[in-house]
Amino acid sequence: MGVGFPGPVDADGARIIAPSRMPGWHLFPLRDRLADRLGLPVLLDNDANMMALGEHRAAHPARRHLVVVKAGRGIGSGVISDGRLHRGARGSAGDISHVRVDETARLPCSCGNIGCLETVASGAAIAAALRGKGLAVDSAAEILRLVENGEPHATTLVRQAGRDIGAVLAVVVNFFNPEAVVLGGALAGAQPLVAAVRGTLYERCLPMATSELTIDAAACGPDAGLLGAGRSVLRRTAAHSLT
Secondary structure (H helix, E strand, C coil): CCCECCCCCCCCCCCCCCCCCCCCCCCCCCHHHHHHCCCCCCCEEEEHHHHHHHHHHCCCCCCEEEEEEECCCCEEEEEEEEEEEECCCCCCCCCCCCCEEECCCCCECCCCCCCCEEHHHHHHHHHHHCCCCCCCCCCCHCCCHHHHHCCHHHHHHHHHEEEEHHHHHHHHHHHHCCCCCCCEEEHCCCHHHHHHHHHHHHHCHHHHHHHCCCCECCCCCCHHHHHHHHHHHHHHHHHHHCC
């Protein structure tokens, strides 16, 4: 079984590490608990990593360097470097959610700082801001529906979220120089967000980094994570059959 978890997973793929929106899950041995309960081997990874794997193999197999962002209730990203998923030394590569983007923000983040990307640009943050304006919103899907119906507050907040995400990704693009930035998750269905990310990247990145850069919504949509989990399981099974 392949599992994409909406939070940090340790480098061994065994435990959950301090998920910002799931108190009580820190150090929970999810892989082993599922394996014991189901009687199956389990492969566990961060959901954005699974999405990156699925989008890469299904829609961009010829590209060697990608950044795949999941913009939903939370924000995360997966990094494909030289054709392989890059997890970093401890498994936290691609975690853009705790980059500070708003020095004046007052909402505290689970990491102990204020103004982190997730506190101002995630689906949960946008929903909270809309509830403060009297709109009954709880999910990223409901935010998307409001944007599609032309609700001005929702459209403005989503566009600003795109600018904030783009500001963080501009550093990533200049540093990593990917061939494509792919936007996935429920909020990627909002064209104002995609357009704002694209505009911010073109404004803030070096021309050399963006001259051939593709910036678009995920081609696989909500199936990207499923495809990535399936791909990971197949690769792990094939590797074990050779040993």
